[in-house]
Amino acid sequence: MIPLVVLDMAGTTVLDDGLVEQAFLRALPDATPAMVDHVRVTMGQSKIVVFRELLNGETAAQRANAAFEEAYAALVAEGHCAPVPGAPEVITDLRTRGAKVAFSTGFSRATQHVILSALGWTDRADFTTTPAEAGRGRPYPDMVLAAVLGLGLADVRDVAVVGDTPSDVLSGLRSGARVVAGVLTGAGSRADLAAAGATHVLDSIRDLPAVLEGF
Known part of the structure; x- marks a missing residue:
């Protein structure tokens, strides 16, 4: 895992x-x-x-x-905030199986907190980061590397990065992550994510556990 x-x-x-x-x-x-x-x-x-x-x-x-x-x-x-279907269950499953989970975002800390509070997710992740805190935002690798450092991992290859845009994919690849998965529940198309170099293109985060079983 x-x-x-x-x-x-x-x-x-x-x-x-x-x-x-x-x-x-x-x-x-x-x-x-x-x-x-x-x-x-x-x-x-x-x-x-x-x-x-x-x-x-x-x-x-x-x-x-x-x-x-x-x-x-x-x-x-106004109520316009909800999880992607299956996301809470996947996150819980990952942590139950011993993986650490980090949230990264292109938003500020204030906006990230608003979202996490609205969803009741303030304790859902082991680490959270933003561009200002990490140094630079995507497509730079800083937020992924901040999570690696913050959680004390020894090897950047022991990481999976998941996002819905080419910038997410580039950030993951530049960090050296082993798995860099694009999902089709957001802004990026299958062609965009594949062209950016995603190791996997998934319909949604629901498909992530099956991918990670091979690692």
């Missing part, structure tokens, strides 16, 4: 259903179609980095990021 599984949140373990895009449009109601397309292409990446790419100046980026966090929290408070 692989001793550490690093799981993305929105689109992988938590249903997105367009929430990121909705929050973005609430934060920037005058966004152009090109800006919306950029948000879609960069799903999984650090949100403050995305705003820096879209807007001129750090002040504007920080203001938009704060508005995004407020809008996302409001959507969660």
Whole structure:
């Protein structure tokens, strides 16, 4: 059994259903179609980095990021937050079988906490991390490596990384993880995830335990 599984949140373990895009449009109601397309292409990446790419100046980026966090929290408070079907059971199964579970995200710590609290998942993982805390967000490997260091693993190859975007896949590959699985419950298509180099492309996280039985 692989001793550490690093799981993305929105689109992988938590249903997105367009929430990121909705929050973005609430934060920037005058966004152009090109800006919306950029948000879609960069799903999984650090949100403050995305705003820096879209807007001129750090002040504007920080203001938009704060508005995004407020809008996302409001959507969660309105009841738009639920687990991907089967995700709670898979996470419980992994931990019962002795694996450590880490949650990574492109959101800030504040938004991550809002989601985990709404789901009752504040004690569901052994480790949680964000781009700001790890150093850099996806597609860099920092969050995976932060989990490796934080949980005291001896070898980065003793890791499975699971996410729904090409950025998730690249992050896992660059970290040296043995299993880098893409799931089809979020933003990435089968072709996108395979092209990024995923070792496995799964219909959902429900299929992960069967994959890990071979390791």
